[in-house]
Amino acid sequence: MSEASQAGPGADRPAGNGVSGFLRGRPHAKRTVALFGLGIAVGVIGAWWYYAGRETTDDAQVDGHIVPIAARVGGTVAAVKVQDNQVVEAGAILVEVDPRDYEVARHRAEADHADAQAALAAAEAGIPIASTTTASQVSSAGANVERATTGTEAAARDAEASRARLASVQARLKEATANATRTARDLERLKPLLAKDEVSQQQYDAAVAASDAARAAVESAQALIVEATQAVSMAEGRRAQASNALTQAQAELRTARTAPEQVAVIKARAESARARVQQAKAMLEQASLNLAYATIKAPTAGRVSKKSVEPGQVIQPGQPLLAIVPIEKVWVTANFKETQLKDMRPGQRASVYVDAYGRRYDGTVESMAAATGARFSLLPPENATGNYVKVVQRIPVKIVFDRGQDPGHLLRPGMSVVPTVYTR
Numbered sequence: 001m002s003e004a005s006q007a008g009p010g011a012d013r014p015a016g017n018g019v020s021g022f023l024r025g026r027p028h029a030k031r032t033v034a035l036f037g038l039g040i041a042v043g044v045i046g047a048w049w050y051y052a053g054r055e056t057t058d059d060a061q062v063d064g065h066i067v068p069i070a071a072r073v074g075g076t077v078a079a080v081k082v083q084d085n086q087v088v089e090a091g092a093i094l095v096e097v098d099p100r101d102y103e104v105a106r107h108r109a110e111a112d113h114a115d116a117q118a119a120l121a122a123a124e125a126g127i128p129i130a131s132t133t134t135a136s137q138v139s140s141a142g143a144n145v146e147r148a149t150t151g152t153e154a155a156a157r158d159a160e161a162s163r164a165r166l167a168s169v170q171a172r173l174k175e176a177t178a179n180a181t182r183t184a185r186d187l188e189r190l191k192p193l194l195a196k197d198e199v200s201q202q203q204y205d206a207a208v209a210a211s212d213a214a215r216a217a218v219e220s221a222q223a224l225i226v227e228a229t230q231a232v233s234m235a236e237g238r239r240a241q242a243s244n245a246l247t248q249a250q251a252e253l254r255t256a257r258t259a260p261e262q263v264a265v266i267k268a269r270a271e272s273a274r275a276r277v278q279q280a281k282a283m284l285e286q287a288s289l290n291l292a293y294a295t296i297k298a299p300t301a302g303r304v305s306k307k308s309v310e311p312g313q314v315i316q317p318g319q320p321l322l323a324i325v326p327i328e329k330v331w332v333t334a335n336f337k338e339t340q341l342k343d344m345r346p347g348q349r350a351s352v353y354v355d356a357y358g359r360r361y362d363g364t365v366e367s368m369a370a371a372t373g374a375r376f377s378l379l380p381p382e383n384a385t386g387n388y389v390k391v392v393q394r395i396p397v398k399i400v401f402d403r404g405q406d407p408g409h410l411l412r413p414g415m416s417v418v419p420t421v422y423t424r
Helices: 003-007 018-025 027-052 100-195 201-256 259-293
Strands: 054-056 060-064 067-070 075-080 093-097 295-297 302-305 320-325 330-337 349-354 359-368 394-401 417-422
Touching: 060 417, 093 320, 100 201, 100 259, 259 295, 330 359, 330 417, 349 394, 394 417
Parallel strands: none
Antiparallel strands: 054 417, 060 330, 067 320, 075 093, 093 295, 302 320, 330 394, 349 359, 349 417, 359 394
């Protein structure tokens, strides 16, 4: 027997061709291997296609509004109406501050407001009275000036007439005095002639009568001078009185003509009173607000958290007392790497896996932040120092939950989540 026959049926197969020889000898295995390779390729391509259309990050958490409640006024806490983690409605009373001081302040403000209103009413009532009175004063003063002027002129005429009469009487006195002197001298000349019978007794008696008449005329003229002097004095007195009356009337007229200024002053006082009313009204409103602030109410519905106020505590304005978390309004803040934002847009569908409950929630990308998280940090990086190291930055992305997925309000701000955004 030859060596070939002793080696068996496969002795003539070359060494190292076992797999290819195996596949050539088994056509079904070849098809199986081909199908298996095709399946792997399809799986790899499908996995790439699946994961290429989504972006995921574990740097994300549930976010929400946290409303801090602080005191608007100071005082002693009279009552605390809520407990930690209690659900409250909007407008519910949270804390009551002792209101007695603020009630007293409001009563005082009400009294000040009423007093200011009374002062305003009095000032406004004085305006028409002052207008009418000053107009009447102007008219009366004008009439008084006219009367005083007329009286002054009449007194001046009387004085002039009295002085003229006095001058006339003085002239008559001079004439009478001259006549008396002449007749007296004539009588003196006739006396020795009468003794010598050079003149008749009748002539002498006529001379005596003429002398007596002349003396009587002098006495009469002297009396008229006294009377005329008194008349002049009285006329000058009336003239002085009329002049004084005219001066006084003119002064009253000048005073009355300041009526517009007086009315303007009264109107200014009324405006000042009106301003005081507004000021008192503002103080009253402020006192009412302070009294209302003594009762601290919930500005929104939510759950009470971080309560730090107790009855009997003395608080100051602006002091934090508690916080309200409106758990009905929550969203996800996901910090994606900047390299993941190429195809991400608002409105894309998202899926949020919540670690606490092990379930997924559906959501939608609402918006993307205007800057990286590092830019909003307390100490943002300064790359102008020269020690620059390129670090992949993260951009906050806001994802809102679809409605109706959390009826029990189990999601809480701060919970860790893993969001996935479908970019295709």
